[in-house]
Amino acid sequence: MEFPSRISPRVLDIPIIGKALSDADKASANGLGMILKRYPAHTIITREGDGEDRIFFVSSGWSCIYTDLLSGERQIIDFPAGGDVIGLRTRRSPSRVSFKSITELTVFEMAAKALTSASEHSPTLASRLLSVAARQRAILIEHLTNIGRRSGAERVAHLLLEMGARQHYGQIANINAYECPLTQHDLADALGLTAIHVNRVLKELRQLGLLSFQHRIVEILDLNEIINLTDFSLSYLKYDDFA
Amino acid sequence: MEFPSRISPRVLDIPIIGKALSDADKASANGLGMILKRYPAHTIITREGDGEDRIFFVSSGWSCIYTDLLSGERQIIDFPAGGDVIGLRTRRSPSRVSFKSITELTVFEMAAKALTSASEHSPTLASRLLSVAARQRAILIEHLTNIGRRSGAERVAHLLLEMGARQHYGQIANINAYECPLTQHDLADALGLTAIHVNRVLKELRQLGLLSFQHRIVEILDLNEIINLTDFSLSYLKYDDFA
DNA sequence: CGTTCCCTTGAGATCCGTCAATATTAGTGG
DNA sequence: CCACTAATATTGACGGATCTCAAGGGAACG
Structure with missing residues (x-):
């Protein structure tokens, strides 16, 4: 594996990077200028309306847009x-969304x-990006529903079930x-509730014995009932094995 | 312009095609196998779970996913x-969404x-696809909000203001x-209401004199008030002039 | 050990849903 | 053009889900 030395091996865990860049010509990979950064909890990383155009690959930690x-x-x-x-916009027009860390957040940034x-x-990288965009869209559609x-x-x-699945x-x-x-x-701000x-x-x-969320711990008490209640599906979380 | 003859010139009005394919090598353009199709109103074109993977560029008419x-x-x-x-998924896993015509619908299909x-x-086409995906994501985010x-x-x-803008x-x-x-x-099914x-x-x-929607006609009675009330912005509807 | 989030609980108001009935429009076949 | 039907729109009364306001308790952090 020939990656720029400043990129930690952990980056290979990130689907798009691990799978796409290993195929990409090394010239591209080397030119990406990706750096590893660490943000404290509750830090606004990108603010609504920023002209700035960075892309972030989350390595560890939680965040919200x-x-x-x-x-x-x-x-x-x-x-x-x-x-x-985050930031896969490829748009000139300033984004209307902000990006903030919730816990301490480690990202690869470029x-x-x-x-x-x-x-x-x-082309492999482009395909991979489209695949990531497709997964994000599927997640967003589930959220909307x-x-x-x-x-x-x-x-x-x-x-809470989705977040559990995504953590694992x-x-x-x-x-x-x-x-x-x-x-x-x-949760309220994500779900349209107070x-x-x-x-x-x-x-x-x-x-009801379905799940418990106390002291930062979510316990799934009755998985089948939750799946049933919420019509939950795992398929939308998958990355595409895009040929 | 050298397009396959079975593609009507109207296809050039579609941003991704008009701007991307004219740059793309003609071999690609010729190989797309795009056909013009017409569906009656209220026709299910793609059903949830279909393995089928087609892409549609709407030429005229209304539809819903x-x-x-x-x-x-x-x-x-x-x-x-x-x-x-529609259908810019590039995913193998079957989609959870269906696609249906509302009026008679004319699409370019491939x-x-x-x-x-x-x-x-x-690469130009790939960029253009990413740009389209970005716009769709922006629209979806507005919808979620x-x-x-x-x-x-x-x-x-x-x-109703967004749809008016998109029509124009x-x-x-x-x-x-x-x-x-x-x-x-x-409207209710789109907005989470009855x-x-x-x-x-x-x-x-x-x-209130803001807008009227009767007999299939939406009248914008007080544009400024509506923009004010809904915090409406046009920017998310734009296509990217992606370099 | 105090300040600041965060969580918890209650009472009342409001938005929106449900049920039910009717009117209006659009579509269809004669 | 008319009669019939189904879809759509409209309105009222009532109930329920969620919000607002208000207060207090608990946990985290300097």
Whole structure:
């Protein structure tokens, strides 16, 4: 493996990098200028309206992308975690979303231009980027469906199950618990609810024996019932084995 | 312009095709196997779970992509119209969404594989696809924010303004009315509301002098107020002038 | 050991959904 | 052009889910 020395081997765990760059011509890979960075918890990394165009590959930690509304409310679009990619916009027009760390966050960071121009010389990389974009879209569609057509309890259960699966690279079968640094306020802003209602719903889910979320620990108490209740599917979390 | 003769010149109006293919090597363009097709209103074109992988460029007409839930409810993800692209998934795993015409629909249709392999030989085309994906993502994010953090009236007003802008290629300044074939039920399924509530909200918006939607005609009565009420922005609808 | 988030709980108000009935429009066949 | 039908739109009464306001408790952190 011939990677620039400043890129840690851990980067290979990131699907797009591990699979695509190993095929890409080394000239491209070397020119990416990717650096490893560490942000403290609760740091705004990219602000809405920034002209800046960077791309981030999350190595470890939790984060969120969100938009602020005029009303002062916040809509969280996603909680990217290890393996996720942020900033895959390739757009000149300033983004309306901000990007913030929730825990301490370790990312591989690079200029968007570097990646897009590299992708012009590496069809494999371009394909891989499209595949990542497709996965992100699938996740976003699930999120939209969750907010649009499910009750508060279903929304919370679905999101917590999804986050558990994403923490474990798309597996849920053997998870009965995972650590989750999100606050009830974070959940509310992601799910179109208020924090107070999220609190009540969590209590209800706990009493029903479905799941428990206390002291940063999510416990899956009855996986089958949750899957049933929320119509949960794993398939949308998969990366494409795009030929 | 050297296009396969079976492709109508109208295809050039579609941003991705008009701008990308004219640059792409002609071999790619000729190999796309794109055909023009016409579907009657209310026809399911692609069903959830289809293994089939086609890509559609809408030439004219309205359509929707949606998912059906176990509960029998429906979540509409988007209403693609002229110039939009459907099926840009590049995924093997079957899609969870269906695609349906609302009015009579004219599309340019091709195998997904043909486009992805063409994009491997045309960096410009690949970039253009990423740009289209970015725009779709921006629209989806706005939709999510709309459902998650706005009241019924705001949701309806925002969606109807967006659709007006998309019908007019991203302009709203000079629109005071447009034809909209969506039913109140369609709006409800897109906005996470019931048709009955959409009806009441439309009445309210009409009485407030903001907008009117009757007999398939949307009239923008007070554009500035609507923009104000819904925090509407045009920027997310733009295609990227991606270098 | 105090300050600041975060969580928890209650009471009342509001938005929106459900159920039910009717009116209006669009489509179809005669 | 009319009669019939189905889809769509409209309205009212009622109930439920969620929000708002308010207060207090617990956990984390300097």
